[in-house]
Amino acid sequence: MEVIVDPQKPVDFSTSAAIGNFDGVHLGHKEIISLINSIAKQKSAKSCLLTFDPHPQKVLAGKDVSLIVPVKEKLTLLEQAGVDCAVSLKFTKELSQLSAEEFVEKVLIKILNIKDIVVGPDFMFGKNRSGNAALLKEMGEKYGFETHVINPRKLGEEVISSSLIRQKISDGEITKLNNLLGYNYFLKGTIIEGEKRGRQIGFPTTNIDTQWELLPKPGVYATMAVLKGSRYKSITNIGYRPTFGHNKLLIETHLFDFSESVYGEEIKVEFYQRLRDEKKFESVDELIARIKIDVEEVKNILTNSE
Numbered sequence: 001m002e003v004i005v006d007p008q009k010p011v012d013f014s015t016s017a018a019i020g021n022f023d024g025v026h027l028g029h030k031e032i033i034s035l036i037n038s039i040a041k042q043k044s045a046k047s048c049l050l051t052f053d054p055h056p057q058k059v060l061a062g063k064d065v066s067l068i069v070p071v072k073e074k075l076t077l078l079e080q081a082g083v084d085c086a087v088s089l090k091f092t093k094e095l096s097q098l099s100a101e102e103f104v105e106k107v108l109i110k111i112l113n114i115k116d117i118v119v120g121p122d123f124m125f126g127k128n129r130s131g132n133a134a135l136l137k138e139m140g141e142k143y144g145f146e147t148h149v150i151n152p153r154k155l156g157e158e159v160i161s162s163s164l165i166r167q168k169i170s171d172g173e174i175t176k177l178n179n180l181l182g183y184n185y186f187l188k189g190t191i192i193e194g195e196k197r198g199r200q201i202g203f204p205t206t207n208i209d210t211q212w213e214l215l216p217k218p219g220v221y222a223t224m225a226v227l228k229g230s231r232y233k234s235i236t237n238i239g240y241r242p243t244f245g246h247n248k249l250l251i252e253t254h255l256f257d258f259s260e261s262v263y264g265e266e267i268k269v270e271f272y273q274r275l276r277d278e279k280k281f282e283s284v285d286e287l288i289a290r291i292k293i294d295v296e297e298v299k300n301i302l303t304n305s306e
Contacts, residue, residue: 024068100131172217239278
């Protein structure tokens with residue numbers, strides 16, 4: 001996949017495009033991507049996604065929007081979905097002041113060379129959100145591109161959206177979250193040295209330093225870990241280790257049947273199910289007894305997921 005950041009000149013190919021942040025690359029995004037891929041193939045064009053960095057809400061509303069995945073990981077997911085080209089525009093207040101007509105002319109026509117564009121029925125763009133699908137169709141007649149309106153994908157009665165997915169992550173609703181994403185929610189990070197508490201109680205853990213901005217609700221999770229090309233059943237705790245009196249949020253994963261030293265290695269942790277809230281135990285022995293129960297529950301969950 002070709003990645004173009006803040007292009008200063010037009011692309012040298014025709015595009016079938018869609019616009020959005022595509023954070024998380026969930027099932028709703030994949031439906032759009034599937035359509036632009038299909039149209040691009042029919043038109044001998046390239047499928048192209050126009051995205052923005054930083055998130056527009058950070059600029060327009062001053063909101064601290066936590067991304068589902070880092071930008072680099074988003075691009076990897078887009079490539080896996082079969083997108084030919086991703087164009088990332090720096091979102092500025094100047095860009096937000098372009099009228100809808102100016103945005104079409106200066107960005108979609110002059111930079112992206114669009115022949116087709118895919119949008120949702122409620123898509124709005126340009127200064128004061130004055131542009132919509134009807135305007136795109138009107139301008140398409142003038143500039144020679146076609147507008148395709150696609151209904152948002154739903155899971156049950158809920159529209160699949162990045163904001164809904166962020167809420168499910170924060171609530172720790174992993175089963176629902178994975179259904180919305182169309183894949184198992186995951187995070188990646190680097191294994192760092194910890195206090196070796198887990199090793200002392202018979203459950204050595206990898207402590208993970210991650211660039212993920214949004215983490216699941218503190219608690220205990222059934223997970224699969226991917227490390228050095230191999231997959232391991234695992235149990236992950238996100239929390240503060242209250243039994244030991246800590247107040248720093250940690251991500252700790254215990255890999256079953258694994259005892260290597262892997263400091264500095266990258267690890268990917270896929271989440272399958274939430275077991276319980278984090279709890280302060282009266283003694284270390286009580287904690288150990290509960291971990292043994294949790295491990296057996298995780299083994300059953302992961303065996304049934306195979």
